[in-house]
Amino acid sequence: MSKSRSELSQIIHGVARDPLGLMGLIIVGTIVVCAIFAVWIVPYDPVAMNIQDRLQGPSMTHLLGTDQLGRDTFSRVIMGGQVALKVALPAVFGAMVIGLTLGMIAGYGPKWLDNLLMLLFDTIRSFPTVMFALAVVALVGPSLQTVVVVVMATSIPTYGRVARTQTLTLRNSEFILAERSMGASMLRILGVHMLPNIIGVLAVLAAMDIPTVIALEAGLSFLGLGVKPPTPSWGALLKDGYALIRQTPWLVVGGGLPIILATLGFTFLGESLRDVVDPKLRKQR
Amino acid sequence: MTETLLEIDHLSVDYETARGNLQALRDITFNVKKGEIVGIVGESGCGKSTLISSILRLTAPNTRFRQGEVRFKGSNLLQLSERNMRDLRGDDISIVFQDPMQTHNPVLSIGRQMVDIQHRSKASKSEKLSKAAHMLGAVGIPDPEARLKQFPHEFSGGMRQRIAIAMALMSEPDLLIADEPTTALDATLEVQIIERLQKLQQEFHCAILFISHHLGVIAELCDRVVVMYAGAVVESGDVREIFHNPKHPYTRRLIDCDPGHIKERARVLPTIPGEVPDLANLPGGCIFRDRCDQALPQCAVDVPPLEQLTAGHQAACWLNQEEVHA
Numbered sequence: 001m002s003k004s005r006s007e008l009s010q011i012i013h014g015v016a017r018d019p020l021g022l023m024g025l026i027i028v029g030t031i032v033v034c035a036i037f038a039v040w041i042v043p044y045d046p047v048a049m050n051i052q053d054r055l056q057g058p059s060m061t062h063l064l065g066t067d068q069l070g071r072d073t074f075s076r077v078i079m080g081g082q083v084a085l086k087v088a089l090p091a092v093f094g095a096m097v098i099g100l101t102l103g104m105i106a107g108y109g110p111k112w113l114d115n116l117l118m119l120l121f122d123t124i125r126s127f128p129t130v131m132f133a134l135a136v137v138a139l140v141g142p143s144l145q146t147v148v149v150v151v152m153a154t155s156i157p158t159y160g161r162v163a164r165t166q167t168l169t170l171r172n173s174e175f176i177l178a179e180r181s182m183g184a185s186m187l188r189i190l191g192v193h194m195l196p197n198i199i200g201v202l203a204v205l206a207a208m209d210i211p212t213v214i215a216l217e218a219g220l221s222f223l224g225l226g227v228k229p230p231t232p233s234w235g236a237l238l239k240d241g242y243a244l245i246r247q248t249p250w251l252v253v254g255g256g257l258p259i260i261l262a263t264l265g266f267t268f269l270g271e272s273l274r275d276v277v278d279p280k281l282r283k284q285r
Numbered sequence: 286m287t288e289t290l291l292e293i294d295h296l297s298v299d300y301e302t303a304r305g306n307l308q309a310l311r312d313i314t315f316n317v318k319k320g321e322i323v324g325i326v327g328e329s330g331c332g333k334s335t336l337i338s339s340i341l342r343l344t345a346p347n348t349r350f351r352q353g354e355v356r357f358k359g360s361n362l363l364q365l366s367e368r369n370m371r372d373l374r375g376d377d378i379s380i381v382f383q384d385p386m387q388t389h390n391p392v393l394s395i396g397r398q399m400v401d402i403q404h405r406s407k408a409s410k411s412e413k414l415s416k417a418a419h420m421l422g423a424v425g426i427p428d429p430e431a432r433l434k435q436f437p438h439e440f441s442g443g444m445r446q447r448i449a450i451a452m453a454l455m456s457e458p459d460l461l462i463a464d465e466p467t468t469a470l471d472a473t474l475e476v477q478i479i480e481r482l483q484k485l486q487q488e489f490h491c492a493i494l495f496i497s498h499h500l501g502v503i504a505e506l507c508d509r510v511v512v513m514y515a516g517a518v519v520e521s522g523d524v525r526e527i528f529h530n531p532k533h534p535y536t537r538r539l540i541d542c543d544p545g546h547i548k549e550r551a552r553v554l555p556t557i558p559g560e561v562p563d564l565a566n567l568p569g570g571c572i573f574r575d576r577c578d579q580a581l582p583q584c585a586v587d588v589p590p591l592e593q594l595t596a597g598h599q600a601a602c603w604l605n606q607e608e609v610h611a
Contacts, residue, residue: 173387174382174384174387174388175387175388175389175390175391177343177382178380178382178388178389178449179390179402180343180374181341181343181374181375181379181380182374182375182379182380182402182452182453183371183372183373183374183375183376183405184375184401184402184404185371188401188404192393192401193390193393193401196390196392196393197390197391197392200392
């Protein structure tokens with residue numbers, strides 16, 4: 001995308017002016033920074049067991065206490081954030097790219113191809129995500145990759161449909177006719193002229209989709225279908241804590257709070273981004 | 286003297302609709318010579334847009350070319366491969382559209398769009414940019430280098446139309462189609478655009494096919510004029526001939542209705558009573574018969590052919606036949 005640097009900084013400034021957007025930016029920023037530098041932040045190895053110190057409350061040595069195997073909860077929360085982003089970002093990005101491509105083909109291509117792709121999208125959408133995930137995990141076994149693929153597959157139709165609708169609107173617009181009458185090929189029209197008109201909408205959709213995906217990953221891990229133990233995950237933390245909630249509530253806090261914060265943060269950011277990017281809303285300010 | 290650039294030869298185009306075949310163009314014949322400005326006049330729905338899209342072959346899927354040819358430099362465009370046709374568009378034939386607010390991509394800077402339409406040229410990006418700036422200067426946009434970085438919404442309507450003209454002329458086409466380029470602009474801007482087009486035409490020596498329903502503009506700009514009514518040519522010829530000595534009742538009424546021609550102040554502007562006939566269900570005989578105040582019995586029977594009256598003046602009306610025969 002050829003968005004110039006000034007435009008990008010304009011968008012960031014726009015988001016920062018909005019109090020909710022600023023909050024989202026801070027939360028998301030913190031999560032991302034923690035995830036990137038997780039290895040240096042964590043005070044303990046998140047999978048190292050220490051049975052003597054198990055189920056401790058918060059203290060100076062263990063900020064959020066320890067779990068039933070004596071693993072440091074704070075370290076597991078930080079590493080869990082990395083896992084959450086490792087699932088959410090590739091899944092959302094992949095779904096966006098594939099959905100965008102298929103959607104543009106459906107919108108610009110012949111009618112039969114459009115019908116075929118729409119049928120495919122509707123078929124995928126008709127599966128409940130968790131059921132679909134259960135089936136896939138039962139077949140290939142739980143892993144980070146499985147979660148990414150499942151989440152990606154189920155969110156492709158959303159991006160595909162939006163991209164298709166945008167393409168359909170654009171293909172009849174006069175500037176596209178003008179490009180065609182200037183001898184532009186189909187690839188040029190799609191790549192140079194339509195893509196920049198569609199990508200903004202999809203980027204906002206993606207930002208709003210990340211919390212859903214994070215929650216989905218946590219949910220799958222909670223059900224034991226997500227990442228394989230002992231890999232730390234917020235969902236897995238929640239599951240462990242849920243069983244031991246009477247002994248130590250810190251595990252549930254450690255697993256639940258980041259999920260809530262991440263969901264809120266990305267939602268705030270997404271909504272604020274939508275308001276800044278959408279020119280119709282921009283004019284009203 | 287000069288060679289013919291574009292020949293429309295007995296072109297008939299139908300639209301297949303649920304109501305049956307809509308005969309949008311019937312037996313259209315005229316030509317455009319090299320470096321000439323030809324105007325096409327006619328009210329809305331007379332087939333002007335169908336004609337343009339037929340020349341560029343950017344027609345709706347339900348379009349059927351029933352008969353005739355569109356020859357450009359001797360080759361029939363209707364039989365050209367899609368690939369060859371695309372090479373022609375924007376290179377030999379360019380077009381300027383009616384609404385300047387809609388013809389530019391809203392999310393790309395003008396410079397980027399002007400570089401993009403030079404995709405056939407092998408020049409470097411900076412060469413393309415400087416050519417774009419030069420073209421913007423040629424259409425009278427001040428400070429073109431800085432303007433290239435701006436987006437379409439930062440320009441006014443008149444400027445955008447001038448940019449559209451600059452883009453169309455960038456490849457130095459042989460034929461520029463101008464599809465009512467001034468209709469969406471106000472009168473002062475209209476004059477500016479027309480003067481600019483005239484100047485550019487002298488500079489680039491391209492032929493212009495100028496579509497308009499504004500007779501004043503046509504009279505000002507064009508060498509020859511083709512008057513269309515309900516998908517057919519009713520009269521064509523030299524601009525002076527047509528305006529001073531119109532031979533078809535429709536042309537006569539059209540000139541009478543032009544606000545520029547009305548001498549006295551009028552509360553109600555004159556109109557031509559009646560409606561354009563249904564093109565899906567054409568009546569026999571002359572298509573203008575129902576609205577014509579001079580209709581003869583013969584008009585209900587036969588379609589009047591386009592007759593050569595004098596050199597450079599043709600009209601399709603039985604009244605002229607009477608004169609010729611009498």
